[in-house]
């Protein structure tokens with residue numbers, strides 16, 4: 733499936749939770765946590781739904 737947008741995640745929002753808390757989750761998959769901060773490219777794709785998350789550690 734294509735069309736997923738990469739979701740940028742701030743350091744303060746770690747750990748990454750999929751599905752995100754702001755989504756209706758009942759018809760999605762079990763909650764998983766993706767340790768993207770431990771990955772070299774700071775990205776991870778959920779193995780259930782294919783959603784890609786990317787760590788955005790820029791200051792703002």
Ligand SMILES: [Zn+2]
Nearest residue numbers: 750778780781
């Ligand atoms: Zn997912």
